Amino acid sequence: MPFKDKLYRLAKRLLVSTEEAEDATQEILMKLWSKNDNIGKYNNVEAFAMTMTKNFCLDRLKSKQAGNLKLVHSNYGDDNSSLQKQVEANDSISWVQKIMEELPEQQKMVLQLRDVEEYDFDEIGELLDMKPTAIRVTLSRARKTVRERLMQKHSYGIG
Amino acid sequence: MELDRIEKLLEKYLNASTSITEEKELRTYFSQESIPTHLEQYAPMFQYFSMAKEERFTKQVPIPITVRTRRVYFKWVSVAAVAVLMFGIYFGKEYQKQKEIDYAYSETKKALSLLADNFSRGTEKVAYLNEFENTKQKIYNSN
Numbered sequence: 001m002p003f004k005d006k007l008y009r010l011a012k013r014l015l016v017s018t019e020e021a022e023d024a025t026q027e028i029l030m031k032l033w034s035k036n037d038n039i040g041k042y043n044n045v046e047a048f049a050m051t052m053t054k055n056f057c058l059d060r061l062k063s064k065q066a067g068n069l070k071l072v073h074s075n076y077g078d079d080n081s082s083l084q085k086q087v088e089a090n091d092s093i094s095w096v097q098k099i100m101e102e103l104p105e106q107q108k109m110v111l112q113l114r115d116v117e118e119y120d121f122d123e124i125g126e127l128l129d130m131k132p133t134a135i136r137v138t139l140s141r142a143r144k145t146v147r148e149r150l151m152q153k154h155s156y157g158i159g
Numbered sequence: 160m161e162l163d164r165i166e167k168l169l170e171k172y173l174n175a176s177t178s179i180t181e182e183k184e185l186r187t188y189f190s191q192e193s194i195p196t197h198l199e200q201y202a203p204m205f206q207y208f209s210m211a212k213e214e215r216f217t218k219q220v221p222i223p224i225t226v227r228t229r230r231v232y233f234k235w236v237s238v239a240a241v242a243v244l245m246f247g248i249y250f251g252k253e254y255q256k257q258k259e260i261d262y263a264y265s266e267t268k269k270a271l272s273l274l275a276d277n278f279s280r281g282t283e284k285v286a287y288l289n290e291f292e293n294t295k296q297k298i299y300n301s302n
Contacts, residue, residue, distance in 0.1 A: 008216035096207035140175035
């Protein structure tokens with residue numbers, strides 16, 4: 001599946017934990033597989049899969065919160081994927097990740113889809129069921145928040 | 160010039176009005192080494208985005224080939240089970256009927272044989288009576 005990495009990255013953006021994201025991606029891929037027969041009917045399988053992932057992750061988060069099983073935000077550092085190593089090489093880059101974790105879900109998703117996956121506004125609108133103007137506002141807000149927090153960190157001189 | 164343009168792009172970027180190509184330009188610009196100090200703070204942001212795109216889904220997904228076939232299989236199994244059940248009920252009924260008939264037959268036979276027994280016993284007794292009659296006749300004849 002050519003876009004499974006995209007699904008995974010979106011899942012990880014929302015769920016934070018690597019394991020959770022992997023499970024979610026696997027779940028989505030299985031669901032897609034079981035729909036194998038009529039998958040041709042969807043005109044855009046990737047968008048469909050992304051929407052599935054989004055809904056699945058939001059459901060997961062909701063059930064987590066309801067079940068008092070909040071995700072542990074500190075458990076993502078212990079894997080040693082190449083990304084993690086790269087991130088450790090540059091501390092301020094890992095801040096961006098942490099800052100993004102603190103954003104509201106909507107902003108997280110918009111920022112992920114736009115700045116990481118480079119989707120255009122129409123696609124994002126289709127995925128998140130939002131109007132282009134709303135996306136622009138959300139995106140602008142998210143970018144400004146990230147920049148501001150990053151500047152705060154810089155001015156504290158931690159890095 | 161270049162720097163001027165980048166600053167303008169950044170402004171547009173923060174207002175979310177840049178196009179995808181312009182954002183790509185920003186990303187490539189901030190991926191280089193020498194960035195003016197007043198813009199340095201933006202670098203981690205763009206570097207992170209390019210890096211986050213590199214993340215790969217490495218977990219091996221077990222391909223559920225069996226899922227589809229098994230489901231079809233289960234469907235047919237249920238059909239077969241229903242068919243077997245129907246046949247079972249039908250033949251079971253038939254068998255029960257047959258058994259009832261057999262039972263009735265054997266009961267009737269028993270009853271008839273009982274009757275026949277008693278009847279023959281009755282005739283035996285009647286045979287004694289005949290003997291009595293014969294003797295009486297003999298006596299009458301001799302007198």
